[in-house]
Amino acid sequence: MRTLLASTAILAATVGIASAEVAVTGTARMGLIDTFGDTGVQFSSRVRINFTASGQTDTGLSFGASMRADQFGGNSNDGSNGSSGNTGDTNGDSTVYISGGFGKLTMGDVDGAANAASGQTDGVGYTGLSDLNEITYLANGGTDFNGPGIGLDDPQDTSVLYEYTAGSLSFYLSSTQLDRAIGAEAKSIAAKYSTGAYAVSLGYENLDAQDDYEWEQFVLGGSATFGGVTLKAIYADGKNNQGDEWKQHSLSATYAVDALSLTAFVSDDEDLLSNDLATASNVRAYGLGASYDLGGGAKVSGGYVKNRTDDTDAVDLGLSFSF
Numbered sequence: 001m002r003t004l005l006a007s008t009a010i011l012a013a014t015v016g017i018a019s020a021e022v023a024v025t026g027t028a029r030m031g032l033i034d035t036f037g038d039t040g041v042q043f044s045s046r047v048r049i050n051f052t053a054s055g056q057t058d059t060g061l062s063f064g065a066s067m068r069a070d071q072f073g074g075n076s077n078d079g080s081n082g083s084s085g086n087t088g089d090t091n092g093d094s095t096v097y098i099s100g101g102f103g104k105l106t107m108g109d110v111d112g113a114a115n116a117a118s119g120q121t122d123g124v125g126y127t128g129l130s131d132l133n134e135i136t137y138l139a140n141g142g143t144d145f146n147g148p149g150i151g152l153d154d155p156q157d158t159s160v161l162y163e164y165t166a167g168s169l170s171f172y173l174s175s176t177q178l179d180r181a182i183g184a185e186a187k188s189i190a191a192k193y194s195t196g197a198y199a200v201s202l203g204y205e206n207l208d209a210q211d212d213y214e215w216e217q218f219v220l221g222g223s224a225t226f227g228g229v230t231l232k233a234i235y236a237d238g239k240n241n242q243g244d245e246w247k248q249h250s251l252s253a254t255y256a257v258d259a260l261s262l263t264a265f266v267s268d269d270e271d272l273l274s275n276d277l278a279t280a281s282n283v284r285a286y287g288l289g290a291s292y293d294l295g296g297g298a299k300v301s302g303g304y305v306k307n308r309t310d311d312t313d314a315v316d317l318g319l320s321f322s323f
Contacts, residue, residue, distance in 0.1 A: 031318015061100040068093040103164035110161040112139030113172035114203025117190035118221025121232040121252035124289025125303025126318040132285035133265040135248040138205040139188035184209035198224040259293040284308040297322040
């Protein structure tokens with residue numbers, strides 16, 4: 001009887017393992033970078049290993065989780081961000097989701113609804129060169145704001161994102177932690193219409209901080225593909241209850257032919273705050289870059305970015321790998 005019970009337990013455990021799917025993937029890069037300022041040319045490398053797991057209930061609901069292990073080396077001013085620690089549960093670079101006919105619900109280190117709908121324009125370089133093509137979203141969990149009464153600067157803070165797609169329409173709703181005692185609450189709602197050739201999106205974000213500070217922002221995004229050319233554009237218009245207003249916009253064009261891709265972008269802002277809302281996007285910049293696919297998950301990439309705000313520039317050249 002004991003042997004039968006033990007065999008049954010082992011069989012049950014084996015069936016559970018067989019029905020689950022666990023995958024390990026990764027990315028890595030290595031090369032040279034001359035970043036903004038007077039540092040000069042430096043070596044720069046990074047490795048990231050991604051773990052994903054998924055399963056399905058007896059009723060057809062899908063569920064899963066993801067996490068990432070980072071290793072950094074070389075120059076630290078290349079747009080990389082590492083994280084550890086948390087608020088409540090450990091969620092740095094990790095997510096957990098469940099999905100079905102009702103849509104998809106994800107918790108952890110997730111983007112806000114406006115970001116999930118519109119994304120970012122294309123950047124250049126194998127490191128991203130500080131990602132100056134990107135706009136700043138208000139409602140992303142872990143966004144770094146350092147204004148009065150704002151403490152939304154912990155990338156481990158668990159956020160939630162809900163997504164629902166019906167045909168060409170997708171809807172998004174998100175929130176950071178519902179506790180202003182930790183600094184701020186940020187909520188967002190967005191919608192996106194997409195086909196194979198183009199997409200358009202509209203999102204709204206609201207950030208409510210301590211001491212009655214409040215920010216809001218509308219984000220309009222669009223993309224279109226014509227043959228080998230992909231255009232992306234994002235425009236954001238925001239204000240706060242202190243009487244400040246700002247606008248952000250970014251445009252990119254990528255031309256792909258065979259293994260070669262060429263990218264250009266320009267980003268700008270108008271009256272973006274320099275006191276209450278200090279963000280990484282408080283710049284005016286443009287960039288040019290190219291990449292060549294070597295096959296097998298390897299490519300060589302390089303880029304040049306000019307920061308017109310402080311009249312500095314950066315350049316990089318290196319190899320990137322996916323496996």
